[in-house]
Amino acid sequence: SADTYDLAINSVPFPQNSPLSIPVRIRIGVSLPNSMILTIHRDSILHIPPTSCLLLEDLKTQNIIDFRANSSYTFTHTQSDTAPRFLLHIYPSLKVSVGEPVCYGNSDGMIIVEMPPTEQPPYDFTFTTIDGQVIKSTTNSLNPSDTLSGVPAGSYIVLVNSDVCGVLTDTINVLSPDPLNVYFNAVAPSCGGSSDGSITIDINGGRPPYSIHW
Numbered sequence: 001s002a003d004t005y006d007l008a009i010n011s012v013p014f015p016q017n018s019p020l021s022i023p024v025r026i027r028i029g030v031s032l033p034n035s036m037i038l039t040i041h042r043d044s045i046l047h048i049p050p051t052s053c054l055l056l057e058d059l060k061t062q063n064i065i066d067f068r069a070n071s072s073y074t075f076t077h078t079q080s081d082t083a084p085r086f087l088l089h090i091y092p093s094l095k096v097s098v099g100e101p102v103c104y105g106n107s108d109g110m111i112i113v114e115m116p117p118t119e120q121p122p123y124d125f126t127f128t129t130i131d132g133q134v135i136k137s138t139t140n141s142l143n144p145s146d147t148l149s150g151v152p153a154g155s156y157i158v159l160v161n162s163d164v165c166g167v168l169t170d171t172i173n174v175l176s177p178d179p180l181n182v183y184f185n186a187v188a189p190s191c192g193g194s195s196d197g198s199i200t201i202d203i204n205g206g207r208p209p210y211s212i213h214w
Helices: none
Strands: 020-024 035-041 054-058 064-066 072-078 086-090 095-099 109-114 123-129 134-141 145-151 154-162 166-174 181-187 198-204
Touching: 054 072, 095 166, 109 154, 109 166, 123 145, 134 145, 145 154
Parallel strands: none
Antiparallel strands: 020 086, 035 072, 054 064, 054 086, 095 109, 109 145, 123 134, 123 154, 154 166, 181 198
């Protein structure tokens, strides 16, 4: 609409070890009264990892808004507000490593999660099934990483406590190799005593490369 202005932040390198802070200045190209009420709306955050904090800091009021949990912020803007009014902070995300089960149907998968360097101990980790059943819970840990081992293929949820954004949640998928299938095709010798028979093996699934011993 005529009173709406859209801004996009593109091609921003995602922070790995420290927060990325982007100044945001409010400029109005028309004559204003001494003050007016404005609203900042947050639109798409699809490309930001679910365990990355997204904070909007109002440098004038010292308010800090969790821009992942809240999609808008309303404030009073005056003619004297010429300096950058806001800082948009993007924090490093939780690091996740997944070890898939060795074979189809095995329960030897593994999930390793590691807190970003911006977080300080103690750390709390909770692993649950997709329907919320707690599998493992670690509290007040001084170790910035935790491991869930001995799991079958499936979807799992990890919850961690962040100093900055409270509880962060991510869904982790542990994939499984396909079932191992072995097919044999045997050709009998052309006649008794001949050595021209053969056996052909066709293998798929599992985890190649395959080892075959006769």
